[in-house]
Amino acid sequence: MYKYTFIMGEDKARFFKALGDPTRLTIVGCLLKQDHCACDFSKISGKDQTTISRHLKVLVEAGILRYEKDGRYVIYSIRDDKMKQTLEKCGVEKVDSCCSGSEMDADTKKDVVKKNYGRIALGLVQGCGCCDDLTSEQVAASIGYSQQDTESFSEANLGLGCGNPTAFGEIKEGDIVLDLGSGAGFDSFLAARKVGNTGKVIGVDMTEDMIARARKNAERYGFDNVEFRMGDIEDLPVETDSVDVIISNCVINLVPDKSRVFREAYRVLRGGGRMYISDIVLLKELTSEERNDEELICSCVGGALMKEDYLDLIKEAGFEISIIDEDRDISKRQYSGYPLESIKLELRKK
Ligand SMILES: C[S@@+](CC[C@H](N)C(=O)[O-])C[C@H]1O[C@@H](n2cnc3c(N)ncnc32)[C@H](O)[C@@H]1O
Structure with missing residues (x-):
């Protein structure tokens, strides 16, 4: 032996x-x-x-x-x-042609995501491709929004979330709130109602047509305490130590460098600040084909990380993590049974 x-x-x-x-x-x-x-x-x-x-x-x-x-x-x-x-x-096998079928690079991924969400913003397609047979109202109801939420902001609810961070997050009057990947502004508007006139909400999104739609919605709903900024959440157009609360709904899975997102979030939060995330994480590895599939990437599956890897990146950025909820049924409801869950997290900057 x-x-x-x-x-x-x-x-x-x-x-x-x-x-x-x-x-x-x-x-x-x-x-x-x-x-x-x-x-x-x-x-x-x-x-x-x-x-x-x-x-x-x-x-x-x-x-x-x-x-x-x-x-x-x-x-x-x-x-x-x-x-x-x-x-x-010990039985470790050589892996052949391990560089064949190489991963889509970060810039290409972002372009694919921008194009897809631009089309959604313009109303050319409905939903992000994860749940074609459900209406935006049905998606919203299944992930924790009330009927009043969806009726109040029907033009902003595009059925793109995987949870409701404004419902499980602690958002107070006067808070400065930052919404990462704000889409058409649904969560930003719900947060804006909570922070009132003494607070402010900043939504950041990299898709031009989404920003245009969100700004139009802000006008439509009469919000002057909400501002939408074009930008990449890997490199936030936001001052250091300036934000009380960050929310993000089904976005970070789409971003190539998630570690940068968490480090940026940590940078812009004030000491003691909170971050409330709802996002898709994997429970089993995907194949290389699945990770490179444009439709799967845009529907929040292809770019998702394994749950433990996701949580490790958050810890490495310096946050304390509490898992608020894990919705595994969403896999069957919206993601054709892919091995994933929607995770709801509260992060605290020490
Ligand atoms: C699935 S949608 C969610 C939108 C919104 N949070 C909601 O729940 O309705 C993802 C959004 O994130 C934006 N996004 C994706 N990657 C981004 C990045 N790196 N920086 C900024 N925005 C990004 C997309 O343009 C899109 O509007």
Whole structure:
């Protein structure tokens, strides 16, 4: 029997723990075949760069990988031949052609999302593609909006959410609220009613036609405490430490670099500030084809992260997390049974 003579005690535990993760096994399998730049693994696995860096760190600390810098690039390889043999004896298989069918790049993803939500804003298509046979009112009712909410702002409810952050979030009179990915303004208007004239709501969205529709709606409903700003939530057009509450409804899954979104949210919140998120997270990994499928990306599935990865990114940004609710039935109701849930979170800036 092969003996792992050079891996002892705690090191052995760290070695097996490091391999006990599907993403890390894929990384190691690819590296058994050939050396790779750190940037390749994001494309290979469909995970964002922050998540990949964390996995690579675990593998380096377990003594499985090593890396060296080559100009702008960091090249990873299996530590040495002995480690290669150990991995193969442990049953880790080489992963062939791991760069084929590479992941759609971040800019292309954003363009696809913008185009899709632009068409929705213009009324050329209904809904985001996740729930074609349901009306916007039916979607809203199933995710926690009252009939009064939808009747008050029928032009702003496009049936694009996966929860109701203004209902489970603590929003007080006078608060400055920021709505990430504000769409046609539905949640912004509900929040604006709560903050009153002494407060303010800022909605940020990267789709020009959505912003135009939201501004028109603000006029229609007579809000002068709501402002819609064009911008990317990876790089918020908002001052540091200026916001009391952030809300976001079914948006962050669409963003390529989710880690940046959480870091930006942390930056703009005041100390003690709160963030209320409703978003789609995965309960099982998707295939590479599914992650690259434009329709699935736009319908909030293709770009979603595994729940644990999503929560880890939030913690890494510095937030304290409370899980308010997890709606698994939404998978059957709206997402053709894909292994996902809508998660409702309260985050606090320490
Ligand atoms: C599923 S819709 C949700 C809209 C709104 N939150 C609601 O519940 O009705 C997603 C929205 O996020 C916007 N969006 C997606 N990625 C974004 C990004 N990186 N920055 C800003 N807005 C983004 C889209 O333009 C779209 O309006």
